[in-house]
Amino acid sequence: MSRQFPDTFSLPLPDDFHLHLRQDEALLRYVPDAAASFGRVIVMPNTTPPIRDEHSLSRYREQIMTAAGDAPWFVPLMTFKIAESHTADAVRRLAESGATAGKLYPQGATTNAEDGVSDIRAAWPVFAAMEAQDLVLCIHGEDPSSFVLDREDAFLPIVDQIASDFPRLRIVLEHITTARAVDLVLRLPDNVAATITVHHLLLTLDAIIGGFLNPHVFCKPVMKRPEDREALARAACSDSPKFFFGSDSAPHPIGAKESSCGCAGVYTAPVAMPLLIDFFERHGTMESLRAFCCERGRRFYRVPPSDYEVTYTREAWTVPATYGDVVPLNAGRAVSWTASRPTIISGG
Amino acid sequence: MSRQFPDTFSLPLPDDFHLHLRQDEALLRYVPDAAASFGRVIVMPNTTPPIRDEHSLSRYREQIMTAAGDAPWFVPLMTFKIAESHTADAVRRLAESGATAGKLYPQGATTNAEDGVSDIRAAWPVFAAMEAQDLVLCIHGEDPSSFVLDREDAFLPIVDQIASDFPRLRIVLEHITTARAVDLVLRLPDNVAATITVHHLLLTLDAIIGGFLNPHVFCKPVMKRPEDREALARAACSDSPKFFFGSDSAPHPIGAKESSCGCAGVYTAPVAMPLLIDFFERHGTMESLRAFCCERGRRFYRVPPSDYEVTYTREAWTVPATYGDVVPLNAGRAVSWTASRPTIISGG
Numbered sequence: 001m002s003r004q005f006p007d008t009f010s011l012p013l014p015d016d017f018h019l020h021l022r023q024d025e026a027l028l029r030y031v032p033d034a035a036a037s038f039g040r041v042i043v044m045p046n047t048t049p050p051i052r053d054e055h056s057l058s059r060y061r062e063q064i065m066t067a068a069g070d071a072p073w074f075v076p077l078m079t080f081k082i083a084e085s086h087t088a089d090a091v092r093r094l095a096e097s098g099a100t101a102g103k104l105y106p107q108g109a110t111t112n113a114e115d116g117v118s119d120i121r122a123a124w125p126v127f128a129a130m131e132a133q134d135l136v137l138c139i140h141g142e143d144p145s146s147f148v149l150d151r152e153d154a155f156l157p158i159v160d161q162i163a164s165d166f167p168r169l170r171i172v173l174e175h176i177t178t179a180r181a182v183d184l185v186l187r188l189p190d191n192v193a194a195t196i197t198v199h200h201l202l203l204t205l206d207a208i209i210g211g212f213l214n215p216h217v218f219c220k221p222v223m224k225r226p227e228d229r230e231a232l233a234r235a236a237c238s239d240s241p242k243f244f245f246g247s248d249s250a251p252h253p254i255g256a257k258e259s260s261c262g263c264a265g266v267y268t269a270p271v272a273m274p275l276l277i278d279f280f281e282r283h284g285t286m287e288s289l290r291a292f293c294c295e296r297g298r299r300f301y302r303v304p305p306s307d308y309e310v311t312y313t314r315e316a317w318t319v320p321a322t323y324g325d326v327v328p329l330n331a332g333r334a335v336s337w338t339a340s341r342p343t344i345i346s347g348g
Numbered sequence: 349m350s351r352q353f354p355d356t357f358s359l360p361l362p363d364d365f366h367l368h369l370r371q372d373e374a375l376l377r378y379v380p381d382a383a384a385s386f387g388r389v390i391v392m393p394n395t396t397p398p399i400r401d402e403h404s405l406s407r408y409r410e411q412i413m414t415a416a417g418d419a420p421w422f423v424p425l426m427t428f429k430i431a432e433s434h435t436a437d438a439v440r441r442l443a444e445s446g447a448t449a450g451k452l453y454p455q456g457a458t459t460n461a462e463d464g465v466s467d468i469r470a471a472w473p474v475f476a477a478m479e480a481q482d483l484v485l486c487i488h489g490e491d492p493s494s495f496v497l498d499r500e501d502a503f504l505p506i507v508d509q510i511a512s513d514f515p516r517l518r519i520v521l522e523h524i525t526t527a528r529a530v531d532l533v534l535r536l537p538d539n540v541a542a543t544i545t546v547h548h549l550l551l552t553l554d555a556i557i558g559g560f561l562n563p564h565v566f567c568k569p570v571m572k573r574p575e576d577r578e579a580l581a582r583a584a585c586s587d588s589p590k591f592f593f594g595s596d597s598a599p600h601p602i603g604a605k606e607s608s609c610g611c612a613g614v615y616t617a618p619v620a621m622p623l624l625i626d627f628f629e630r631h632g633t634m635e636s637l638r639a640f641c642c643e644r645g646r647r648f649y650r651v652p653p654s655d656y657e658v659t660y661t662r663e664a665w666t667v668p669a670t671y672g673d674v675v676p677l678n679a680g681r682a683v684s685w686t687a688s689r690p691t692i693i694s695g696g
Contacts, residue, residue: 147574148558209556210496213566213610222557226495258606260675262561327608 005281005314013039013073013308013342014273014293017301018138018174018195018246020044020265021064021076029324030251031067033269035074037339039306040298042138042246043076045103046112050081053090054097061098073308073342077301079103079138083115084122091129100301101136101172102126106155108144110220111250111264116140120158127162131169136301137162138172141181142221149205152221153180163188170300175200175248177221179231185242186235193300195246196232196292198272199329201279204229215257216327219248220264236292237284244297247272251326267328271319274335277312308342353629353662361387361421361656361690362621362641365649366486366522366543366594368392368613369412369424377672378599379415381617383422385687387654388646390486390594391424393451394460398429401438402445409446421656421690425649427451427486431463432470439477448649449484449520450474454503456492458568459598459612464488468506475510479517484649485510486520489529490569497553500569501528511536518648523548523596525569527579533590534583541648543594544580544640546620547677549627552577563610564675567596584640585632592645595620599674615676619667622683625660656690 016038021031034041043064045051051060057078068074077100080086091102104123105116117123130137141159142151159173173185173194185194199217204210204226207217223229235243249272250265257263268275273293280289294306315338319330364386369379382389391412393399399408405426412424425448428434439450452471453464465471478485489507490499507521521533521542533542547565552558552574555565571577583591597620598613605611616623621641628637642654663686667678 147552148554149573204495206496208561209566209570211609212607213556213561213563213605213612214608215561215563215610216608218557218561225497257561258608259560260562260564260606261559262563264561 003281005277005286007314008311009286010309010311011290012294012345013306013310014245015040015297015303015306016247016249016272017042017172017244017297018044018197018248019269020046020248020250022251023047026251027063028067030269031064032069032071033323034249035068035071037269037273039073039308039342040075040077040301040303042101042301043078045079045081046105048112050112050115051079052081052083054093054099057094057099058097073306077101077303081105082117082123082126084117084119084126086126086129088125088129088132091126091133091135095133095135099135101138102130103138103140105140106142106144109140109142109151113140124165127166127169131166136170136172138174141173141176148222149224152176152178156180156184159192160184160188163192167191172300174246175221176232177224178228182231182235186240190241193242193244194235195297196236196243197246197248197266198268198275198279199223199266200229201232201236202275215259215262216331217266217329218257218262218264219250219266233283237280237288239288239291241296241299243292244300245276245293246297251323253325254322254327255325257327267323267326270323271328271330271335273312273339274337275330277337278335307344309345310342311340312337313340351629353625353634355662356659357634358657358659359638360642360693361654361658362593363388363645363651363654364595364597364620365390365520365592365645366392366545366596367617368394368596368598370599371395374599375411376415378617378674379412380417380419381671382597383416383419385617385621387421387656387690388423388425388649388651390449390649391426393427393429394453396460398460398463399427400429400431402441405442405447406445421654425449425651429453430465430471430474432465432467432474434474434477436473436477436480439474439481439483443481443483447483449486450478451486451488453488454490454492457488457490457499461488472513475514475517479514484518484520486522489521489524496570497572500524500526504528504532507540508532508536511540515539520648522594523569524580525572526576530579530583534588538589541590541592541644542583543645544584544591545594545596545614546616546623546627547571547614548577549580549584550623563605563607564679565614565677566605566610566612567614568612581631585628585636587636587639589644589647591640592648593624593641594645599671601673602670602675603673605675615671615674618671619676619678619683621660621687622685623678625685626683655692657693658690659688660685661688
């Protein structure tokens with residue numbers, strides 16, 4: 001194994017620009033896992049009921065802050081779930097109560113997206129209001145009417161059209177999985193970026209259906225072909241400011257995964273940074289690791305540099321079989337890096 | 349719905365040219381399901397331990413006959429699992445004790461194929477011995493070293509080579525799933541045929557990973573794209589003698605399917621004929637239904653016309669949620685056709 005990284009190094013506290021934090025007891029259980037590893041996190045709004053207005057948004061933020069406990073570095077950046085019915089006034093009120101982004105779920109595209117947007121064109125006025133308020137548009141970019149492996153590519157023309165019609169709207173195409181999505185994001189202007197998860201960087205569809213069926217890495221969009229994974233890896237390791245980390249970490253209980261109708265989602269929050277460091281040591285550089293996890297995302301979202309840093313040490317540990325009743329990525333296997341508790345950057 | 353078929357019609361008792369019958373209690377439980385629907389069945393040899401010699405083959409046949417009980421129409425056609433170490437003498441003894449075919453599993457291609465053939469070229473002398481004994485070569489045509497969706501197409505050049513080197517060897521490419529496999533089988537001489545399962549005729553990869561994860565339709569080779577399914581449907585409904593029914597029906601207990609490492613296989617024996625009749629009524633003709641299920645396979649395998657017939661009646665029934673501890677295809681949903689008990693063809 002190549003060891004280009006020193007055995008101990010520090011990074012600004014990484015951010016996670018796509019995260020599911022759940023509700024109730026699950027929220028209490030899983031927020032601290034995220035807060036142990038990340039500073040600013042973009043919190044997905046597909047709760048039940050969804051985060052649609054400033055009241056539910058503020059209440060959800062408070063619940064998250066309470067659950068985070070003693071983690072002063074942890075800042076949930078709140079989002080709302082876009083509906084065709086959002087008026088310009090509703091969007092303004094969301095912005096005024098601190099929303100960072102709105103999330104577009106095409107109806108039926110993933111978990112809790114039955115109430116997503118069925119006619120994307122009908123949401124154009126919402127995008128206009130978001131552009132006016134300088135809110136970020138986060139997109140789950142899949143056309144659910146297409147064959148499962150074609151859904152992301154089938155949605156790309158809509159992204160292209162939104163970007164063209166709203167040149168000042170910042171747009172994040174979430175958890176991209178295909179070479180064609182990488183190409184589109186590169187071709188579009190600087191107001192369009194993309195997040196990449198750790199599981200899409202490391203795995204292909206082989207991980208789900210190549211051997212025995214593995215429900216614990218089943219997610220939407222599903223991982224694609226080896227050449228798609230390679231395109232994502234090249235994008236993450238490139239010097240383009242357009243590609244940054246969003247984990248899409250999503251804790252589902254064992255019973256909802258090992259089931260006759262298994263839920264989509266991979267729980268990666270506790271293992272994402274060790275796996276990313278390992279990935280960038282093998283395929284990238286310390287500079288690209290830092291850019292992907294700590295710099296590009298916050299610049300795109302216009303949040304300041306972190307006041308905190310983390311020290312990573314080459315010290316292996318075995319990922320637990322479960323966190324609560326959730327099986328994490330790499331369960332039972334060793335990862336090579338241990339993180340310190342975040343500390344304030346001296347002189348920062 | 350189109351109703352081109354009469355509400356009651358008879359067919360010669362269908363045969364199933366690819367079937368898993370298990371061992372011990374599972375064998376006792378599931379053989380009668382198969383015997384209720386089919387006459388001649390090609391029995392897969394990937395038991396534990398595998399069927400490799402004339403002794404295990406004869407013993408397995410006896411166990412199956414005992415389990416079938418009062419079903420005089422039911423004839424298991426026995427196969428053995430090919431090993432590089434099979435000598436010409438071993439193959440001759442297998443043929444003399446009534447083997448119909450040998451099955452080639454590339455190592456690691458599917459359930460219980462860890463002891464498959466690792467170097468296919470090393471099995472060339474076995475193919476020569478089988479050709480000399482007029483045994484059929486059944487092939488699980490996947491290259492396990494390829495990406496999961498490419499495995500079947502990656503294996504096709506080997507099929508091409510075997511067919512070219514052994515022009516008198518009858519070869520069945522089992523459970524084909526891709527348009528390219530259809531094309532190759534059509535292009536090769538008449539000694540090469542293919543089986544198609546009911547689940548590959550009806551489903552694409554969408555059924556496994558398109559919505560919630562569905563372990564009960566997970567199989568190897570996995571279902572592919574819509575255009576692949578359409579190519580299989582055209583082949584089944586065509587007048588080519590090369591495509592016939594093999595269910596690959598494989599009962600796996602619920603616990604082995606709804607698991608962190610789910611087994612590959614779909615249990616279709618009790619529902620295959622109702623689903624096939626429905627499929628051919630919509631996409632084919634009564635003639636193509638009869639050819640696919642009752643004629644082409646037995647001609648290729650050189651077994652005589654059945655002495656039995658079955659009457660099918662347009663009478664809906666709901667597929668049970670489980671057979672024993674196995675979830676069948678279409679569990680809990682209605683199918684439209686009810687089969688009579690097989691009866692001797694009068695004057696046959």
